[in-house]
Amino acid sequence: MAKLHTKTVQAMVVSHGLKMTPQRRAIVEFLQSAIAHPTADEVLNAVNRKFPMTSRATVYNTLNWLKGEGMVREVYEGGFVRYDPNTSDHHHFVCRHCGKVEDIECSSISALKICTLPGNPQIEGYEVTVRGLCANCRKKKKS
Amino acid sequence: MAKLHTKTVQAMVVSHGLKMTPQRRAIVEFLQSAIAHPTADEVLNAVNRKFPMTSRATVYNTLNWLKGEGMVREVYEGGFVRYDPNTSDHHHFVCRHCGKVEDIECSSISALKICTLPGNPQIEGYEVTVRGLCANCRKKKKS
DNA sequence: ACTTTCATTTAGACAGAATCTAAAACTAGA
DNA sequence: TCTAGTTTTAGATTCTGTCTAAATGAAAGT
Numbered sequence: 473m474a475k476l477h478t479k480t481v482q483a484m485v486v487s488h489g490l491k492m493t494p495q496r497r498a499i500v501e502f503l504q505s506a507i508a509h510p511t512a513d514e515v516l517n518a519v520n521r522k523f524p525m526t527s528r529a530t531v532y533n534t535l536n537w538l539k540g541e542g543m544v545r546e547v548y549e550g551g552f553v554r555y556d557p558n559t560s561d562h563h564h565f566v567c568r569h570c571g572k573v574e575d576i577e578c579s580s581i582s583a584l585k586i587c588t589l590p591g592n593p594q595i596e597g598y599e600v601t602v603r604g605l606c607a608n609c610r611k612k613k614k615s
Numbered sequence: 616m617a618k619l620h621t622k623t624v625q626a627m628v629v630s631h632g633l634k635m636t637p638q639r640r641a642i643v644e645f646l647q648s649a650i651a652h653p654t655a656d657e658v659l660n661a662v663n664r665k666f667p668m669t670s671r672a673t674v675y676n677t678l679n680w681l682k683g684e685g686m687v688r689e690v691y692e693g694g695f696v697r698y699d700p701n702t703s704d705h706h707h708f709v710c711r712h713c714g715k716v717e718d719i720e721c722s723s724i725s726a727l728k729i730c731t732l733p734g735n736p737q738i739e740g741y742e743v744t745v746r747g748l749c750a751n752c753r754k755k756k757k758s
Numbered sequence: 759a760c761t762t763t764c765a766t767t768t769a770g771a772c773a774g775a776a777t778c779t780a781a782a783a784c785t786a787g788a
Numbered sequence: 789t790c791t792a793g794t795t796t797t798a799g800a801t802t803c804t805g806t807c808t809a810a811a812t813g814a815a816a817g818t
Contacts, residue, residue: 491785491794512775527797532776548691553775565732568739580732584743585725589708591750596711598745600727607734634765634814655804670768675805696804 476504476543476557484541498522499534509547509554509573549573563599567606569613576602619647619686619700627684641665642677652690652697652716692716692744706742710749712756719745 481500485492502518503510510518516531535555538544545556547564550571563576584598605613624643628635645661646653653661659674678698681687688699690707693714706719727741748756 486786489794493785493795495796525797527799528775529777529779529798530796533795536776546694548696553691553694565736567736574733576732580730582728582730584727586745587723587725589719589723589745590717593708593710593750594748594753595745596747598743600741600743602729602732602738602741604739605737607736610737632765636766636814638767668768670770671804672769672806672808673767676766 475560476500476538478504481538481543484543495519495523495526495530496534498526499531500538503538503544503555503557506557509556511552511554515555547573561597563602565602565604565606567609568603569605569609572606572608574606576600618703619643619681621647624681624686627686638662638666638669638673639677641669642674643681646681646687646698646700649700652692652699654695654697658698690716706745708745708747708749710752711746712748712752715749715751717749719743 478497478500481496482492485496498519499515502515512531512535515535516526516528519526519531535544539546539555543557543559545559547554547556549564549566554573556575558575561578563578563581565574565576566572567574581600581602584600586595586598589595621640621643624639625635628639641662642658645658655674655678658678659669659671662669662674678687682689682698686700686702688702690697690699692707692709697716699718701718704721706721706724708717708719709715710717724743724745727743729738729741732738
């Protein structure tokens, strides 16, 4: 599964009869370069550094569209909605102390065996949130 | 681990030098009887049916206190914060069609083996969100 | 049962996040 | 270049959640 890519977005935009704009491009590019999981506000600030007049509405429209197309994931942790540009199958680690959200490769976790669930729903996937103390906070606590 | 229980809450309240009020009781009772995972607003509406003057602040205060005491869990799905009165260790199933959130017993899922994560953080627990089509939506799609 | 104390409730103000609107600007294709 | 139709923008609006100060009410002692 591909990570968020400008070309992919461009193609997606065109195939939907939409238009590629500098703002959309800037949003996508920021998301690509983001190491962490930015909030909508962080995206807005970042894009504003490039296009000082970008409005909140544009950022939300674009994020929601990307979400709808499955090109970003929404992650809610510590009372904030964050956007995750990594759409490849993966899980999350959340630090209970600093609140940081880190990606976990699928391969770091054993596959889940899900037995029959009540009602027998159709299972399409799953994601795991691991909680604990991140390396940094762990070190700080010790010293 | 116990589910939310009026007696437990009563004891907890007293042991903290707090006071048991009809509003708190109504909130707890509604959470107990809730099959689904109500939003703060749904709690407010439900409690207002019994005590028409209950204010938003009271509901949030109580929910936050219960959360702080570990007597309810916060769950975020479909853009909404929900409250889960089931504090026993369990996971969630989310229907991609109707958005319903259902509890999954721990025993329905095989234990996870988490290999060494980058940075070697201290792992304290994990929760799983299974996604798919619930029994109801599955039936409707077929017909 | 009465009083006192102090937590709690209330309504409404407030703050922040997200959505909506209508007019202006722009993209992309002809 | 021109045009049609999408997108952007600023600001208004809505919604969630928090805060405040005044009024209320629970619980313990009398």
